[in-house]
Amino acid sequence: MTTPTLDELRTEAKVVSLPLRTRFRGIDTREALLLEGPRGWTEFSPFPEYDDREAATWLAAALDFGWNVPPAPARTRIPVNATIPAVPAASVTDVLARFDGCRTAKVKVAEPGQVLADDVARVRAVREAMGAEGRIRIDANGAWNLDEAEHAVHALAEYDLEYIEQPCMQLDELAELRRRIRYLDIPIAADESVRKAADPLEVARAGAADLLVVKAQPLGGVRAALRIVADAGLPAVVSSALDTSVGLAMGAALAAALPALDYDCGLGTASLLAADVTAETLVPAGGAIDVRRVDADPDLLSAHAAAPDRRDWWLARLERCHALLPS
Known part of the structure; x- marks a missing residue:
């Protein structure tokens, strides 16, 4: 190019x-x-x-x-998760309603100014709203230290977590937490340890995560992200950075090109926007979004x-x- x-x-x-x-x-x-x-x-x-x-x-x-x-797609629809900001538990149902048909929810935790009890109440509300078959993953954005993360995992484990995204920021803490909670069978996903690292493959070599969260923009594009996933040898879930529908189309192209897609992707975040740059927004319908280009209006x-x-x-x-x- x-x-x-x-x-x-x-x-x-x-x-x-x-x-x-x-x-x-x-x-x-x-x-x-x-x-x-x-x-x-x-x-x-x-x-x-x-x-x-x-x-x-x-x-x-x-x-x-x-x-x-973009690389040739292996699929034309991408299953996506609902994203629950650090809202009060009473607001969870209203947020979930914006994500049509989504069977998975990613819940933000460790919000500055909040406490673990707020996280527990929010996750509990999501579990009650989604029922036993819903999938719940949490995302701490690296805000906990090792002991805080271990304590939080034990407090939240009863809600049947699919995985924990970036509980700690440091690789050694991620690796140690993974060792400590192995008996709970709750995987650890790395996000910031991939997209903000000088070497995005270090987290895989350190044995600090079970899967990767990859985002097209921060990793330099669809092809660059595909290379990282292939070299890491770990399962990947594609997520967004609160993009417009134009940016989400880039993420969908990445998810479509992955050889395997074992997890619902974090590409439904246009539902968090009160406005967009297109009338044909990439919001979830039946729990998925289409793989397509988006034209700005x-x-x-x-x-x-x-x-x-x-x-x-x-x-x-x-x-x-x-x-x-x-x-």
Whole structure:
């Protein structure tokens, strides 16, 4: 692929600010920069706190998806999970209702300002709403230390957890926790230890996880993520980074190209958005989303255009990240 010039990208760039239905990751709106390449619309949306070198990997992914043909799909529909933010237990049923037909729920835990009792109440509410056959996974985003994680696992184990995503941030703690809770038969999944690591394969070599959570944008694109999964030799679940439907289409292309897909994927998060860039949103229907390109709607791009100062911020970031790409 020939990298598009900065002038080409700046001319086509659309910056949007989309409101969320529920506060998530500490934010109430999701900003994204969208581009239209020869293969269709694509997305560049690293979170604002990420530095330029990390964000440049997201730009590489966006250009790959917009300028290259994705790998051949092995499936046309991707089963997805519901995502439950760190809401009060009383709000769980309303959130689940936005995820049509989903048999799996990922529940956020270890939210700053909350305590373990809040997590237990939330997970209990999900189990009661989904019944015995529903699948529940929890995600701590690395917020616990080893002892906190072990204590939390024991408090939540009675709710029949499918797996625990990134309970601790350090690899040695993940490996030790995996050893301590092996008798509970609850797998550990690695997310930040893959996408934010200098070496995304180190977590597999360290025996610190049973499966990987992979995201197309942070890993540099569909092909780059496929290589990581193949080299790690572990099962993978594809997830999103609270993308618009354009970004979710990139994630769906990754999930579609995996040789095996043993877990429901975290690609139903458009249900957390109160607005999107397309009228044909990639929200779950019957517990799955389609593998397809998403075209941004000019009227919605205009309606949700970011404020001028935020557009300028994103264009400056685009310029800095573009300069870090291989020529």
